[in-house]
Amino acid sequence: RKEVEQDPGPFNVPEGATVAFNCTYSNSASQSFFWYRQDCRKEPKLLMSVYSSGNEDGRFTAQLNRASQYISLLIRDSKLSDSATYLCVVSADTGRRALTFGSGTRLQVQP
Amino acid sequence: EAGVVQSPRYKIIEKKQPVAFWCNPISGHNTLYWYLQNLGQGPELLIRYENEEAVDDSQLPKDRFSAERLKGVDSTLKIQPAELGDSAVYLCASSDRGALTDTQYFGPGTRLTVL
Numbered sequence: 115r116k117e118v119e120q121d122p123g124p125f126n127v128p129e130g131a132t133v134a135f136n137c138t139y140s141n142s143a144s145q146s147f148f149w150y151r152q153d154c155r156k157e158p159k160l161l162m163s164v165y166s167s168g169n170e171d172g173r174f175t176a177q178l179n180r181a182s183q184y185i186s187l188l189i190r191d192s193k194l195s196d197s198a199t200y201l202c203v204v205s206a207d208t209g210r211r212a213l214t215f216g217s218g219t220r221l222q223v224q225p
Numbered sequence: 226e227a228g229v230v231q232s233p234r235y236k237i238i239e240k241k242q243p244v245a246f247w248c249n250p251i252s253g254h255n256t257l258y259w260y261l262q263n264l265g266q267g268p269e270l271l272i273r274y275e276n277e278e279a280v281d282d283s284q285l286p287k288d289r290f291s292a293e294r295l296k297g298v299d300s301t302l303k304i305q306p307a308e309l310g311d312s313a314v315y316l317c318a319s320s321d322r323g324a325l326t327d328t329q330y331f332g333p334g335t336r337l338t339v340l
Binding site for chain 1: 332
């Protein structure tokens with residue numbers, strides 16, 4: 115079983131749609147949680163950190179459920195530019211340096 | 226501010242040949258990482274440096290892979306000899322241990338094809 119599991123997709127959604135991605139992690143000692151975005155043939159870039167209380171950044175909302183070891187990312191009002199692979203990332207290192215990546219969920223927003 | 230620089234961007238070699246990748250982290254970043262990313266997978270850590278010290282190399286296949294970070298700045302990752310299964314993207318990342326968020330910034334990667 116992988117440490118971080120994600121639905122690979124692809125998720126094909128029309129512009130303006132709301133889409134949600136889920137992720138589960140197996141290490142109950144995980145301390146820090148993130149969503150990274152990776153465009154095709156590009157490097158991963160931090161999208162947002164995920165906090166226990168949930169957090170929002172514009173159209174993006176991240177939620178964490180430690181009891182269920184579950185992380186989610188909600189994208190509202192999808193844009194064509196949101197098309198990318200979204201990587202769920204966890205760290206059991208309090209220094210947040212040892213990152214474990216999921217395989218990613220691919221999103222394709224269509225006009 | 227310049228990002229993480231990697232070279233070459235692409236490399237095609239025949240199996241059993243050696244290959245080396247170079248990384249220049251963001252200025253002032255004391256932590257440097259080498260990751261391997263296979264197609265359709267997330268990055269997997271190979272080695273992490275704190276300054277010039279390799280503090281986590283448990284996932285580095287030491288029979289054929291080696292890395293160094295002389296003077297705690299640039300780093301080189303070497304494979305000798307390369308095998309077909311080594312075809313992947315090799316990503317370098319850096320972070321500032323003293324920063325509030327310690328975000329890892331990735332370079333564009335080196336895409337290796339072993340024939």
